[in-house]
Amino acid sequence: MTIGSNLSDAALADRVDRVMEAALAETRAPGAAVAVVIDGALRFARGYGLRAAGGTAPVDAATAYPIASTTKAINATLLGMLVDEGRLDFDARLRGYLPDVRFADPVATDHATLRDLITMRTGLPRHDWLWKGYPASRGELASRLAWLEPSCAFRERFQYNNLTTTLAGHAAERVIGESWDRMVATRILEPLGMSATSFTRPQAENVTDCHHENADRAIVTTRLLSTAATAPSGGAIWSTVEDMARWAAFNLDAGWVGGRRLIDGNILADIHRPQIEMGADSTAPSPTAAYALGWCVDQHAGRRRVSHGGYLHDVSSDVTLFPDERLAIVSFLNFGCVLPARVVNEQIADRLFGRASPPLADHRRAYEAKVDDRARANLAGVGAGIGMGDKARGCISIYAGAYQHPGYGDVELHPDADGKGLLFHRGDLRERLEPARDGSWRFAPSDRYPIHLVHPFERSNRVMLAADETGAERALSLRLEPSLPPIRFVRKD
Numbered sequence: 001m002t003i004g005s006n007l008s009d010a011a012l013a014d015r016v017d018r019v020m021e022a023a024l025a026e027t028r029a030p031g032a033a034v035a036v037v038i039d040g041a042l043r044f045a046r047g048y049g050l051r052a053a054g055g056t057a058p059v060d061a062a063t064a065y066p067i068a069s070t071t072k073a074i075n076a077t078l079l080g081m082l083v084d085e086g087r088l089d090f091d092a093r094l095r096g097y098l099p100d101v102r103f104a105d106p107v108a109t110d111h112a113t114l115r116d117l118i119t120m121r122t123g124l125p126r127h128d129w130l131w132k133g134y135p136a137s138r139g140e141l142a143s144r145l146a147w148l149e150p151s152c153a154f155r156e157r158f159q160y161n162n163l164t165t166t167l168a169g170h171a172a173e174r175v176i177g178e179s180w181d182r183m184v185a186t187r188i189l190e191p192l193g194m195s196a197t198s199f200t201r202p203q204a205e206n207v208t209d210c211h212h213e214n215a216d217r218a219i220v221t222t223r224l225l226s227t228a229a230t231a232p233s234g235g236a237i238w239s240t241v242e243d244m245a246r247w248a249a250f251n252l253d254a255g256w257v258g259g260r261r262l263i264d265g266n267i268l269a270d271i272h273r274p275q276i277e278m279g280a281d282s283t284a285p286s287p288t289a290a291y292a293l294g295w296c297v298d299q300h301a302g303r304r305r306v307s308h309g310g311y312l313h314d315v316s317s318d319v320t321l322f323p324d325e326r327l328a329i330v331s332f333l334n335f336g337c338v339l340p341a342r343v344v345n346e347q348i349a350d351r352l353f354g355r356a357s358p359p360l361a362d363h364r365r366a367y368e369a370k371v372d373d374r375a376r377a378n379l380a381g382v383g384a385g386i387g388m389g390d391k392a393r394g395c396i397s398i399y400a401g402a403y404q405h406p407g408y409g410d411v412e413l414h415p416d417a418d419g420k421g422l423l424f425h426r427g428d429l430r431e432r433l434e435p436a437r438d439g440s441w442r443f444a445p446s447d448r449y450p451i452h453l454v455h456p457f458e459r460s461n462r463v464m465l466a467a468d469e470t471g472a473e474r475a476l477s478l479r480l481e482p483s484l485p486p487i488r489f490v491r492k493d
Contacts, residue, residue: 003038003325003352012036012044015351020048023344026360028219029335030211031059034348035241037328040253042245051334052209053219061242062196064207065332068310069162069234070319073271074188074247075169076118076294078180080267081187082172090115090270090293097171102146108154116154117168118293119275120161123150127163129456129480130408131235133225134427138170138180141229147407151483158276158291160283162233165294169232180232192246192257197239199231207238210313211335214447219335222314223448225428234310241330248319248328251306271295272306272323285309285342300346301353309342314450320345327352337450338367377460396422399465403476403489411476411489413465424463431457440464456480 016034024032031049035042047059082088094101094112103109108122116122127148131141141163151159169180176183181199189197201207201224210222227235250256251272255263274290274297285307289298295306300322307320316336320329329345343363350357396415399422403411412425413433422433422441432444440462455461456479464477464486474491481487 003327007038007352009043012352013046016044016046016348019344019347019351022360023333023339023347024049026364027333027335027338029333029338030055030219031063031208032331032333032344033059033061033063033065033241034344035061035245035248035330036348036352037245037249037252037330039326040249042242042249045242045245047241051207052221053211053335055209057205059208059334060206062206062240064196064198064202064204064238064240065317065334066201066210066310066312066315067234067237067239067244067317067332068312068315070244070308070310070317071232071234071237072118072165073251073294073308073319074184074237075165075180075232076271076292077263077268078184078187079114079118079168079172080271080293081263082176084264084267087175088114088172090118094167094171097175098142098167101142101167103150104146104148105150105154108150111154114168114171115275115293117164117171119291120158120164121155121276122161122164123152123154123156123159124148124161124164125151125159125481125483126161127407127481130163131166131230132227133429134409135226136229136409138166138173138229138231142167142170144407144409147405149481149484151481158278158281160281162230162235165233166230166235181236187262188247191260191262192243192250194239194243194246196243197237199236199238200228201238208315208332208334210315212314212450213335213337215445216447220447224313227312234312241332244319244330245328248321248330251321252323252326252328272297283309301350301355303353307342307345309340311336311340316341318342318345320349322349339363374454374458374460377454378458396420398467399474399476401474402492403474404492405487405489408480408487408489410492411478413476424457429457433463436462454482 030053033047036044045061047063051057051059091113105123173180211219212222214220254265255261255268271293273292276291278284278289278291285296286298289296295308297306303322304324310317315334317332318341329348331341331344333341347357400413400415414423416423424431424433433441434444436442442459443457467474476489477486479486
């Protein structure tokens with residue numbers, strides 16, 4: 001069954017406009033964009049609001065934005081094309097493609113396949129701060145996996161993971177001898193006519209800014225961190241809703257474009273097929289969702305849904321397919337903290353299905369509750385009191401130096417200008433540490449990050465510094481992965 005045969009373009013636009021008017025009002029997002037594909041044709045594409053808070057340039061259907069983790073489906077499809085060519089096998093052991101890669105769990109080392117990597121069932125939790133703001137090549141990331149602690153057994157459960165998806169893309173690079181970017185460009189972007197899609201932030205004028213809310217509740221521009229190494233999982237591609245509509249139509253059309261089939265239909269069906277239950281993972285679009293190969297699969301409004309969301313640089317994106325209805329919706333919000341783009345797509349789908357939607361105000365209230373929770377956590381983090389005596393002041397010179405973890409790389413501590421704190425340097429990050437009376441150190445207040453997220457470089461997270469009396473043995477411990485104990489960086493000689 002399809003929809004839209006009796007729906008005029010004006011009626012379609014009116015239904016989408018009503019959703020977006022409410023979405024921008026509830027979220028305070030400066031801008032957004034939406035595209036709708038029905039029966040393989042782009043029926044609607046429009047921008048709303050502004051590219052930058054306080055600016056005047058409008059968002060339109062050709063405005064570029066970071067597509068983030070919606071890239072995971074593109075990565076899986078690239079690998080599926082190589083499976084179709086006989087170059088890869090989703091179920092062959094990874095060590096046949098990357099013999100040097102090791103996991104901390106030897107069972108995962110011996111048995112992990114590309115399918116395990118893409119369906120995120122290796123036992124590893126996210127470990128995202130291995131790569132966020134810390135420039136490294138994909139080969140370097142692969143070499144560090146052996147030092148990352150798992151949080152469950154191999155194939156025990158789904159745990160959303162950007163690193164393993166990136167590793168799957170890197171395996172293709174090693175086998176084919178081409179960069180991942182080049183393979184995606186020649187096998188997917190060019191045949192689909194996605195000429196506005198790039199692997200870095202475009203230099204052209206029509207590009208969205210990214211936004212977060214600071215401590216004063218003002219919408220401000222987000223500073224972009226280094227993420228390019230994780231391109232296969234979503235760290236690099238920028239696109240438009242018009243281009244992403246072409247990608248969505250390709251998936252609805254079983255891999256056909258312009259009379260040419262780019263991938264075997266059975267392989268694409270496998271990519272869309274549920275593989276593992278997502279369970280209580282925070283990325284699941286619904287409690288009953290399963291993960292496929294780079295897609296989430298569940299039901300919405302009693303209809304089969306294949307979708308994937310993304311969140312990067314505080315921009316939220318989502319690609320939603322309703323295969324049986326021949327419907328696809330693509331959207332993005334350039335301040336994505338309050339309302340996931342997935343919810344925008346759900347609201348638009350409900351309008352097209354003639355179904356009532358939950359009030360968007362409910363999402364605003366949930367966001368405000370998160371803001372309150374983070375504020376309380378940060379106050380608790382300061383509860384021990386900030387301040388130090390002569391002994392603590394004397395420790396500053398002892399703690400200064402470079403620290404190393406074999407997986408997470410280096411951290412540097414430097415005395416600050418007034419001698420009352422330490423400057424924390426890691427990759428792109430430059431933060432200030434202040435001593436607390438409970439013996440820990442805390443990050444100085446910052447409005448750099450969204451205040452509702454649990455973030456490792458915020459005031460509520462404790463940094464423990466340890467040294468013996470001579471200062472010969474020093475270590476820094478910081479919780480970077482919520483499901484695991486703090487990561488311990490040891491002083492380098």
